[in-house]
Amino acid sequence: MTGEQVAEAESRVPSGERSVPVQFAANLTGIAALSKEQIELILDTAEHFREVSQRPIKKVPALRGKTVVNLFFEPSTRTRTSFEIAGKRLSADVQSVSASTSSVVKGETLLDTARNIEAMAPDILVMRHKSAGAADFLARHCSAAVVNAGDGAHEHPTQALLDALTIRQAKGDFAGLRVAIVGDIAHSRVARSNILCLRKLGADVVIAGPPTLLPLRAEALGVEVQRDVNAAIAGADVVMMLRVQVERGGNLNLPSTQEYFKLFGLTEERLKLANDAAVVMHPGPMNRGVEIASSVADGPRSLILEQVSNGLAVRMAVLYLLAGGGARNDESAA
Numbered sequence: 174m175t176g177e178q179v180a181e182a183e184s185r186v187p188s189g190e191r192s193v194p195v196q197f198a199a200n201l202t203g204i205a206a207l208s209k210e211q212i213e214l215i216l217d218t219a220e221h222f223r224e225v226s227q228r229p230i231k232k233v234p235a236l237r238g239k240t241v242v243n244l245f246f247e248p249s250t251r252t253r254t255s256f257e258i259a260g261k262r263l264s265a266d267v268q269s270v271s272a273s274t275s276s277v278v279k280g281e282t283l284l285d286t287a288r289n290i291e292a293m294a295p296d297i298l299v300m301r302h303k304s305a306g307a308a309d310f311l312a313r314h315c316s317a318a319v320v321n322a323g324d325g326a327h328e329h330p331t332q333a334l335l336d337a338l339t340i341r342q343a344k345g346d347f348a349g350l351r352v353a354i355v356g357d358i359a360h361s362r363v364a365r366s367n368i369l370c371l372r373k374l375g376a377d378v379v380i381a382g383p384p385t386l387l388p389l390r391a392e393a394l395g396v397e398v399q400r401d402v403n404a405a406i407a408g409a410d411v412v413m414m415l416r417v418q419v420e421r422g423g424n425l426n427l428p429s430t431q432e433y434f435k436l437f438g439l440t441e442e443r444l445k446l447a448n449d450a451a452v453v454m455h456p457g458p459m460n461r462g463v464e465i466a467s468s469v470a471d472g473p474r475s476l477i478l479e480q481v482s483n484g485l486a487v488r489m490a491v492l493y494l495l496a497g498g499g500a501r502n503d504e505s506a507a
């Protein structure tokens with residue numbers, strides 16, 4: 174992008190004064206630490222950034238001079254790519270590191286890795302790690318802002334935020350909304366962050382899945398617990414399907430994936446139990462024919478690719494707010 178193109182892009186942007194009603198946090202390691210107002214601030218900021226991605230020149234100068242380092246110690250398609258694109262669309266310098274090509278394979282610890290990265294003065298560290306609590310650990314030891322891109326079975330806050338944005342766009346209000354989350358709840362950081370987020374926003378959450386894939390004392394999460402998937406989906410406004418997290422110990426405990434699909438998968442027939450205007454979501458990656466039928470995943474009720482588009486907007490919002498954006502008269506994001 175030439176200087177002229179940047180100037181041209183910047184001249185076509187709305188420049189209205191925005192006020193920030195709430196203080197944003199220093200790190201984003203989980204939904205648990207966010208207030209309802211902070212969640213709404215992220216969603217409102219993300220709505221603004223959605224528009225940036227629809228322009229011919231998809232770039233604003235908000236994070237010019239800032240450095241974002243993505244540390245991905247677990248595989249990712251959506252989260253990693255969208256954090257990279259988000260940083261670039263905000264004009265940050267973005268560097269991504271994966272475990273397989275880093276000195277982690279030579280035995281370097283997470284703390285030593287982080288200290289060495291921090292010696293290069295990044296402003297924001299985005300990290301995915303297999304261990305629950307890894308993002309909080311990093312936040313305690315680093316002065317850069319830390320974003321949790323998924324830590325074990327603990328939290329995946331930006332996934333829950335993009336899901337909330339998608340639901341808000343489809344349904345308008347969370348009050349009284351019945352959201353069914355179905356599948357491997359016990360091993361899912363997505364389920365955990367979504368339950369926290371949706372409860373804070375006022376939705377009713379029902380979870381369902383095989384008994385071995387439901388968390389112990391699940392009711393303590395403030396959700397309705399169903400072993401019968403049909404009962405959970407009945408009357409739902411949103412049906413969110415999850416895959417079995419085999420990499421975290423999730424086990425079908427059934428003779429075959431066909432058997433799992435028959436008992437717990439979302440088919441067109443099963444979806445008829447939900448409300449007429451119900452929408453279907455899945456964080457990805459999907460196992461078609463296991464937890465969801467292709468005809469549902471690609472059908473008219475599916476918001477699955479909308480979730481991915483919203484993921485980019487939410488991650489732009491999170492990077493922007495963590496970098497100190499959102500102050501009155503800040504036109505760098507416009």
Ligand code: CP
Pocket residue numbers: 248249250251252253323332456457458
């Ligand atoms: N939903 C999600 O986190 O996808 P990735 O693992 O591809 O990032």
